Amino acid sequence: MSPAGPTVTPVQLLVTEARLITLVPSGDDPDDVGYSERGWMLVEDGLVAATGDGEPPATVRAGVSAAGGEVLDVGGAFVAPGFVSSHSHLFTSGLRGLGVAETLYGWCDSMLGTTAHMSPTDIYWSTLHGALDFLSHGVTTAYNFTDPLQAWEPMVEGRRTGTAGLRDLEYHTRQADACRDAGLRFVDAIGMDATAGTDQDVVDRFAASVEHTRAMDPALALGVSIMGQVQWSPRPDAAEVEVAAMRRHGVTNQAHFLESPEAIELQQSKFALYRDAGALGPDMVFGHFIQTTPEIIEQAAAGGAGMSWQPASNGRLASGVALVPEMIAMGMAVGIGLDDQACTDVADPWQNMRIGIAAQRARTKDPLSMMPERALRLHTLGAAQIMGVADRVGSLAVGKHADFVVVDPRQPDVGPLWHPVRNYVMSMTPRNLRQVYVGGRLVDEGGISVNPLAVEASARIHADLPALAARIGHPR
Template structure:
């Protein structure tokens, strides 16, 4: 199948430059799910199967969320009066009672929600096999119940069935079993993900758990798995404003284990020191920034402009639907811009063009998938959004790319495409499982709550 998009305000986000690649009136040709041509003015003669005339709407890359928990889509509004760990108690305390089928439908619902909001690729942290338990003195005890392997694999299946592109982040649950058993279990999860459609399952990764693991050698076992299975690692790290000195002391665990490098990502990375930032940047490790989540959970503001100035790669993520409440990438970008400007009192510390790059190609870069997604360039997957600046009307587009970031809302998002295929039309999913996913979480999650008590 082929698709020709015409009369588009194209925002391409090309690699290797800070220029957003804006074309006032352009065209894009899609063949077999990938971008085959892109240009300015009238499109060349072609026998495309479909011509899409967007009549002056923006056409831009689908958003990339470099830090996400898609299984949380049915758990919005929990833990509103709490910071991170209290919120985890309410949200993950709920999922500890869910079955593999519950988590499948919740993940599917979350992935469809992302797609309908213009997010076409996600780094997806799966709910670990070991159920959540409250933090004690900055770490978990590590003795909570362990679930069967299908609790993970059904989450990967949910992403694939939704049609979102994803990197599957898997907990090692390193306090259960011998090291050989831990590697065998993790390897089985990785093998399942690698057996899915590789145009959707873009890779496997480790959900870094050093931050709260009771194992003193948790970093070493994660590094050993990175090398044995050829996977990346993203750790929730230095997020919460509690026990900051204890959190910071654990940075040495990753450093001494040899984890720092291009395959290592730190999610949130708020309670840092200049020395931690400098060492991380020098190693080639990166960070994922979740401004909406950081504000919702009162976690703080990461020093993103300083990190970028030191050469660190940064992506943006929407985190949980349960702690951003609306998985809106435009809201996420604006909150990030406003937080940084309020902190630095310097408007140029976070410009709209930079925020857009971080939420598209920047996220793809830190995830290691920028050869396939994150920008509109020939050879990449044709994942894009169509955003109409007249519905609602933004007025004159004095600075089109800046208007796109600062003035667009989900109401302006008219269509979302993955591989040149329409996946959301006017906010309504085209996936045949969408109605079932909605029905399942509305019926099944209250039934779970009824068995153990209403979450807080």
């Protein structure tokens, strides 16, 4: 059993007196977030068993009491689904503040130029620290891009230079282990490193990584995906290699695509590689998707591909503003991700939503282009949908994992809640985050993790990463 195993999960947990946001719409409005001013929720064996308005039925209370369960009276605090990040790089948690004066590729040189020298042990503790950091900010599920076995090489005119040697398979597997040990639900995104070795080597390495993750507890390891690398791969058939692996292993694919404002024509030309390889469909997601054309958006939407939007990191790296409302209007599924801790700097989902709202409204001059209800949906159920895990997480629907946050609008006090759901998005911060639960089990309280590895994770990255930097020369 992992250190985060459910050793103290009550069989039943009854949450009462909640401003309950379920993300379960009551009608056909896709932006209905299912709000109850005074709600309750019953958790059984880590799953949502029932929700309702007002006082829980006497039979429910009696059943919890008879089972020796727990009653959690939140006293008017918000109870909402744990946030879902549809695009994350958890191994970067100890590398914040690097490359601040750089756009994407210069920042990568600084940040990934450091991880290029990490050992499997280094990457384990860095990933564990990042996963616990997500949990402490109310993010209970993440699509996690692992640092590839083939280390970063500088980009010149939009093309990768060099062919760095491969690290051992353990370098990947320890990143998946860290997510599991943190108790974070995750989709494990694996690079195929298609320029290293023979085609059979590429296939065998990927299969070994897939096998490792699929052997884990499926309640935490929710799925496996490909870290799409066509954007910077020199192989003209890289998309075909990825699509073949998608079909063979039954995995999804998310590609960093059309992100940087550099070499835009070259980037745009590579969309055809995915299109012509037959990648477009619900299992294909484009991360960032900023430097698009109307034709590219139309083809991606028509093919059924999704899009992951990282508003905070897009601004931090001066990448631009994605045309998210237009994509949604064309039928494209969209989710929000927090991206790197090294390029959002604080893993704050409320900040991420507000940056996204502000960026879209500033671009369109229309406040209706991104309303708080829609941003909340994109950072919970929408993110889960494009990750292919919405049947298990993303809303407080009966039968799903009981992953939720308790958020107190009175500590600190934000004043009257004129529109509670909008206040939840626009006025809350991590200071209001009281508790985080995964599967009905408390994992963080007041920003302090209950995981027994948390203290060591902090100590290790504070000692080991500066020592690494001293060996290689301090990163920029």
